[in-house]
Amino acid sequence: MSLRDALRIPAAEITDEAVYRDRRRLLAAMAAAPALGLAGCAESAPPPPASNVRISPEQARAGFVTEEVKTSYQDITTYNNFYEFGTGKSDPSRAAKTLQTSPWSVAVGGECEKPGTVSLGDLIKGITPTERVYRLRCVEGWSMVIPWLGVPLADVLKRFAPTSKAKFVAFTTLADRKQMPGIAYRSINWPYREGLRIDEAMHPLAFLATGLYGKPLPQQNGAPLRLVVPWKYGFKSIKSIVAIDFVEKRPRTAWNDLQPSEYGFFSNVNPNVDHPRWSQKTERRIAGTGSKLFADRIPTRLFNGYADQVAGLYAGMDLRQWF
Amino acid sequence: MPAWTCANGSDSGGALMAGAPKRKASTAMVAAKAVVHALALTPVAILAWQIRQEWLTGSGGLGADPVAEIEHRLGTWALRLLLITLAVSPLRQWTGQPQLLRFRRMLGLYAFFYATLHLAAYLVLDLRGYWALVFEEIVERPYITVGFAAWLLLVPLAVTSTQAAIRRLGRRWGQLHKLVYAIAVLAVLHFWWIVKSDIREPLLYAAILAVLLGWRAMRAWQRRRAATASPAAARPQRVP
Numbered sequence: 239m240s241l242r243d244a245l246r247i248p249a250a251e252i253t254d255e256a257v258y259r260d261r262r263r264l265l266a267a268m269a270a271a272p273a274l275g276l277a278g279c280a281e282s283a284p285p286p287p288a289s290n291v292r293i294s295p296e297q298a299r300a301g302f303v304t305e306e307v308k309t310s311y312q313d314i315t316t317y318n319n320f321y322e323f324g325t326g327k328s329d330p331s332r333a334a335k336t337l338q339t340s341p342w343s344v345a346v347g348g349e350c351e352k353p354g355t356v357s358l359g360d361l362i363k364g365i366t367p368t369e370r371v372y373r374l375r376c377v378e379g380w381s382m383v384i385p386w387l388g389v390p391l392a393d394v395l396k397r398f399a400p401t402s403k404a405k406f407v408a409f410t411t412l413a414d415r416k417q418m419p420g421i422a423y424r425s426i427n428w429p430y431r432e433g434l435r436i437d438e439a440m441h442p443l444a445f446l447a448t449g450l451y452g453k454p455l456p457q458q459n460g461a462p463l464r465l466v467v468p469w470k471y472g473f474k475s476i477k478s479i480v481a482i483d484f485v486e487k488r489p490r491t492a493w494n495d496l497q498p499s500e501y502g503f504f505s506n507v508n509p510n511v512d513h514p515r516w517s518q519k520t521e522r523r524i525a526g527t528g529s530k531l532f533a534d535r536i537p538t539r540l541f542n543g544y545a546d547q548v549a550g551l552y553a554g555m556d557l558r559q560w561f
Numbered sequence: 562m563p564a565w566t567c568a569n570g571s572d573s574g575g576a577l578m579a580g581a582p583k584r585k586a587s588t589a590m591v592a593a594k595a596v597v598h599a600l601a602l603t604p605v606a607i608l609a610w611q612i613r614q615e616w617l618t619g620s621g622g623l624g625a626d627p628v629a630e631i632e633h634r635l636g637t638w639a640l641r642l643l644l645i646t647l648a649v650s651p652l653r654q655w656t657g658q659p660q661l662l663r664f665r666r667m668l669g670l671y672a673f674f675y676a677t678l679h680l681a682a683y684l685v686l687d688l689r690g691y692w693a694l695v696f697e698e699i700v701e702r703p704y705i706t707v708g709f710a711a712w713l714l715l716v717p718l719a720v721t722s723t724q725a726a727i728r729r730l731g732r733r734w735g736q737l738h739k740l741v742y743a744i745a746v747l748a749v750l751h752f753w754w755i756v757k758s759d760i761r762e763p764l765l766y767a768a769i770l771a772v773l774l775g776w777r778a779m780r781a782w783q784r785r786r787a788a789t790a791s792p793a794a795a796r797p798q799r800v801p
Contacts, residue, residue, distance in 0.1 A: 309625075312625075313625035314625075316624065316625060317624060317625035317626060321758075321759075325758070325759035327624060327625070327626070328624060378757070380626055380629070423759070423761070425758045425759045426758065496758055497758075512701075515702065515703065515704060515754060515755070516702055516704075516755075517694070517697075517698065517701075517702065519694070520691060520694070522626065522628065522629075522687075524625050524626055529615065529616055529619065530615065530619070530623075530625070530626070530627050530628070531612065531615055531616060531627050531628065531631075531686065532686070532689075533626070533627075533628055534689070535687075535688065535689040535690070535691060
């Protein structure tokens with residue numbers, strides 16, 4: 239149909255936008271298989287640039303440690319999404335034990351003045367390790383409270399002197415077929431990739447974890463080095479990082495690659511924006527001493543309860559468009 | 562005639578048996594039924610034991626999120642039993658063992674049993690106090706919509722599975738119970754749509770269902786062709 243013909247269609251024959259959108263939602267839901275994935279429309283435009291909003295150290299510190307009941311070490315280390323070791327929740331705790339985490343080096347490059355491949359030890363040398371007790375909200379609708387050990391991401395990134403062209407930071411997970419049995423199946427377009435806008439990456443809450451509960455990070459939790467971005471869905475917190483790149487354009491990210499209609503680049507926790515296939519209004523909290531048979535279902539909070547700290551990053555942004 | 566011999570309704574095998582003289586259940590059949598009951602109850606027995614351990618000791622081997630595990634396990638067994646039920650007719654044809662049909666009703670009812678427990682786990686353990694969410698979820702979430710529809714459509718089939726209902730409904734019983742094909746498709750879709758990216762498991766069930774429904778489509782086509790070729794030779798038959 240030519241544009242001229244299209245213009246002649248009476249208004250009544252054109253599908254109402256609401257109906258059309260609903261249809262797209264349903265289609266998106268049907269396209270659960272990666273092969274059937276729809277090309278994303280939501281993010282064809284470049285995401286908005288970084289904001290200039292700054293938060294005070296006190297404001298930031300208020301988000302560092304939550305007093306909520308923590309999830310047990312056992313649960314944190316046996317219930318993992320780490321598809322490189324299998325797609326079952328308990329697969330990583332069994333299959334990841336053989337992952338060689340030492341020696342480990344990270345290749346840092348892109349738009350920075352001091353690129354280089356450095357050992358994990360050198361990467362974090364001199365930065366005082368701290369503990370952060372963060373909520374972790376999975377896009378699947380469950381959440382945990384985890385005491386991480388590690389260093390602020392910004393402190394590490396600054397060592398490489400990113401230039402003004404560094405608008406985003408891209409992260410890559412190890413993809414070693416020999417050590418990672420899950421790689422044999424393309425549940426993800428390997429390697430796993432994630433990314434943050436530079437202001438998100440430099441935010442005081444963005445964290446690089448090397449341990450949890452005061453112990454070295456177990457392999458299934460992303461040893462020896464993983465990202466923790468507590469105001470975003472868990473899949474943004476990429477595990478077992480081998481590369482960090484400063485880039486000018488929005489980088490590819492694993493889940494957005496698979497299903498752009500379901501997983502946005504930002505993926506901020508937001509109870510008001512549902513995943514196309516399920517609600518994000520509430521979550522099941524896996525924590526506490528009561529029987530997990532009756533685990534609490536609690537309301538999900540905007541930015542996973544870190545709105546005081548991070549809402550400024552997204553001032554003026556339509557969070558429905560930039561989900 | 563014992564109730565179970567006619568669970569096949571308008572099926573050709575049922576017609577054969579209806580003409581057979583009244584007889585008592587053989588010891589072998591009673592034993593076979595006991596085995597099938599025991600097998601069908603094993604998953605729920607194991608789950609009940611694990612739930613008990615979880616409740617008493619806090620670790621029943623159900624993982625960090627027992628609620629999700631309970632739901633998934635019950636749902637998977639509902640689907641498996643549904644597919645096993647649908648495999649009875651092809652298996653009977655293949656093996657030439659008409660008595661296989663006597664297990665079909667109980668297998669179908671076990672599928673309904675697991676589907677009902679699956680739904681109950683979702684309502685009681687998963688949603689917890691968020692009752693208001695139920696309607697929103699059923700309407701707005703396609704995977705819940707199709708899952709709930711599958712369970713709802715199973716209800717009339719379970720209700721009309723009695724000998725009296727079969728007699729009362731006559732020909733319409735067979736027509737009504739054709740719903741099971743739609744139910745199986747909805748059940749597979751329900752599983753498929755909840756999976757994030759690893760579709761291997763739902764794909765396996767979809768493939769099994771495709772074979773089971775394909776076999777029926779092929780039989781129907783063959784019968785129609787036979788009917789066109791020699792109308793006199795074609796007997797009205799229906800494959801359930």
